[in-house]
Amino acid sequence: MKKYEIKLDRRNFLKSSTLLGISSVAPGVFFQELAHARDLDKPASSKIRWGMLIDTNQCTEDCDACVTACDEEHGIEDFGRPSTDTQWIRKLNLTDEFSGKSYNLPMMCQHCENPPCVDVCPTGASFIRADGIVLVNPHTCIGCRYCMMACPYKARSFVHENLENQVPHSPRGKGCVESCNLCVHKIDNGENNTACAEACQKDGHQAILFGNLNDPESEISKQLHKYGGKEIRSDLDLNTAVRYRGI
Amino acid sequence: MNLVRYKSIEFDKKILFHVIIILIMFAMSLFAFTTLEHEGHWLTGMNNQVVWGVPHVFAIFLIVAASGILNIASISSVFGISAYKPLSRLSALLAIGLLVGGLMILVMDLGRPDRLIVAMTTFNFKSIFAWNIFLYIGFIFVVVIYLWMMFEGRYNKHVSKVGMFAYAWRIILTTGTGSIFGFLVAKEAYDSALLAPLFIAMSLLFGTAIFIKTLYFLRIYFDVKTGEIIFKRLRKLLLYFILAVFYFTVLFHLTNLYATTHHDYEFFLLFSGEIYTYLFWIGQILLGTFLPLFLITSNKINSTWHSLLLASLLVIIGGFIQLYVIIISGQAFPLDMFPGYIESSTFSDGIVAEYTPSIYEFMLGLGGIAIASLIFILGILSLEFIPDSLEDEYLQN
Numbered sequence: 001m002k003k004y005e006i007k008l009d010r011r012n013f014l015k016s017s018t019l020l021g022i023s024s025v026a027p028g029v030f031f032q033e034l035a036h037a038r039d040l041d042k043p044a045s046s047k048i049r050w051g052m053l054i055d056t057n058q059c060t061e062d063c064d065a066c067v068t069a070c071d072e073e074h075g076i077e078d079f080g081r082p083s084t085d086t087q088w089i090r091k092l093n094l095t096d097e098f099s100g101k102s103y104n105l106p107m108m109c110q111h112c113e114n115p116p117c118v119d120v121c122p123t124g125a126s127f128i129r130a131d132g133i134v135l136v137n138p139h140t141c142i143g144c145r146y147c148m149m150a151c152p153y154k155a156r157s158f159v160h161e162n163l164e165n166q167v168p169h170s171p172r173g174k175g176c177v178e179s180c181n182l183c184v185h186k187i188d189n190g191e192n193n194t195a196c197a198e199a200c201q202k203d204g205h206q207a208i209l210f211g212n213l214n215d216p217e218s219e220i221s222k223q224l225h226k227y228g229g230k231e232i233r234s235d236l237d238l239n240t241a242v243r244y245r246g247i
Numbered sequence: 248m249n250l251v252r253y254k255s256i257e258f259d260k261k262i263l264f265h266v267i268i269i270l271i272m273f274a275m276s277l278f279a280f281t282t283l284e285h286e287g288h289w290l291t292g293m294n295n296q297v298v299w300g301v302p303h304v305f306a307i308f309l310i311v312a313a314s315g316i317l318n319i320a321s322i323s324s325v326f327g328i329s330a331y332k333p334l335s336r337l338s339a340l341l342a343i344g345l346l347v348g349g350l351m352i353l354v355m356d357l358g359r360p361d362r363l364i365v366a367m368t369t370f371n372f373k374s375i376f377a378w379n380i381f382l383y384i385g386f387i388f389v390v391v392i393y394l395w396m397m398f399e400g401r402y403n404k405h406v407s408k409v410g411m412f413a414y415a416w417r418i419i420l421t422t423g424t425g426s427i428f429g430f431l432v433a434k435e436a437y438d439s440a441l442l443a444p445l446f447i448a449m450s451l452l453f454g455t456a457i458f459i460k461t462l463y464f465l466r467i468y469f470d471v472k473t474g475e476i477i478f479k480r481l482r483k484l485l486l487y488f489i490l491a492v493f494y495f496t497v498l499f500h501l502t503n504l505y506a507t508t509h510h511d512y513e514f515f516l517l518f519s520g521e522i523y524t525y526l527f528w529i530g531q532i533l534l535g536t537f538l539p540l541f542l543i544t545s546n547k548i549n550s551t552w553h554s555l556l557l558a559s560l561l562v563i564i565g566g567f568i569q570l571y572v573i574i575i576s577g578q579a580f581p582l583d584m585f586p587g588y589i590e591s592s593t594f595s596d597g598i599v600a601e602y603t604p605s606i607y608e609f610m611l612g613l614g615g616i617a618i619a620s621l622i623f624i625l626g627i628l629s630l631e632f633i634p635d636s637l638e639d640e641y642l643q644n
Contacts, residue, residue, distance in 0.1 A: 079289070081289055082593065083294035083295065083296065083595070083600075083601060084288070084289045084294045084295060085295075086295075087295070087593065087594050090592050090593055090594045090596075091592060091593070092590060092591070092592045092596055093590070093591045093592065094585055094588040094589070094590055095588060095589040096587065096588055097587055097588060097589060098587065103588075107584075107592070107594075107596075116431075116432065116433060118371075119373050119374065120373075120374050120375070120376060120430070120431075121371055121374055121376075122366060122370065122371060122374045122376035122377040122380065123365050123366055123369045123370070123371060123377075124369060124370070124371035140362070140365050140369055141358070141359065141362075142357050142358065142359050142360075142362045142363070142365055142366050143357045143358015143359045143360075143362075144357055144358070144366075144376065145298040145299065145358070146374070146376050146427075148295070148298045149298060149299065149431055149434070149578070150431055150433060151433065152432075152433030152582065152584070153582075153584060154295075154296070154582055154594065154596070156295075157295050158288065158295060158298060158358060159287070159358070160287045160288045160289035160294075160295075161287045161289055162286070162287055173359075174287050174358070175284075175287070175288070175357070175358030175359040176358055176359060177358070232584055232585070233433070233584055236432060236433065247585070
């Protein structure tokens, strides 16, 4: 039997241990860099503020790709009861009373900097994350619906039904209030886009642009700087993270 | 002046009959509660537009009435009008019962009532709702001490101090309840500091009406004799509070009518709101305000307990309708997110939201009334709450 002799001198030891070190650390560093995923042990950073710019000129009346994508992403079922069915995002049609011109736009949680839903929530289940995402903690929501009374955009839904087939990344619960969470699971995974924005881009409308409002080099900041972005109900001074163009 | 004596009552068939009715009502509410807990709130008429419905009307009615009914005790111990002193114990007992009943409805209607412990231990102090949890529970605590001071001869001297504290507490409590709506800046129908004093006036009115109704039946069932003094005083009290609520109601709507931004809602409520318009004019204004005013002030019919009872019942019905109009119409009326645009969507944007209360909601509400009544009956069975006589020679005018 052939006997393998391992010659372990100092040079070989250093060479092999360096190679081993690089080969074990490099993929992690590489993939981490590739994905820009947030380290989930660390809190969200206030250096980032996620937001959306919606170009109503690109949004068409017959398209509801954003709504369908949101429902699929978060496992939102239709029970055939429109008044109680959950809607995280909806298509709004507007007609100018003066000119008669029509507009279409998606409406969802506007992720206010000063959210009324967070102010009124008795248990603090409604909260705003450091990166500007307004969320509901489904463990401490008692289902009082005061946040729904307070929301100026009717962006929240109460879960009126028993839920089945939930998706693991978007836990929901009967008797709790919920709303658009800006696809926070995708942000934390480093995908940095939302299901609605992806669907809109895929359909070729480019009406929804998602990005970091605090980064002057981001596409959303550049477009906001160039075209501006209207805040819905700006009279309430809520400083929303979702802005609209073309209305 | 003779000294007023108090009595407790014996358990008899009459009481048994009432207890059975109360237990049936309570069982109905438990059935509604467990069904909604199991199936979800889609069984109610409430939806994603009208998120607070009939259970909240019942609950808020009972809570504001609880605060107002304690006014009977306050008149004696805070304002020193001793004619009301024999009624103070009853007033405090009813206050506790009504508040517990109202709170129970609110809890039973929660989406996650199993998390009550979260609501009691995790607070966001910017929320008026969180403050109200303290105000409501504190109220029960304060009234229990108030009652203790009234019952315990050695502590009678502290009644006025505790009464003053309870008086301040309940004014703050009702301000807090009104502010649940008053602080909702986004909704056209609310967003007014006037809702707080309106709710205070409503609490005084509903509380007085429920007290008169209770006293009427105590007279019949337990032979509590009443004289002219207490009758005239209660009648006058009811009159003043009807006028106070009417005053704040008119002021609230005049303020809205002055501001162009609120014209749409006012037009909706006063003229075009169908069910809400009918309820406002026929229920709140005609049945709940003008008719009782007529019954109280008309020279021909104002002199009997029957007319006073009828006026009180009308006030209670009108008050319930008033709260229904405030709570439901304010939510049903569409939000104006885009002034100058006509809005439409799959989520009732731009249209009046539909709401038809379901039987489950009424059942939850009845549960609150059942608990309030049960507390009252247990109270009068076990302790001396009922004055033996309210005849003039027992009362200092």
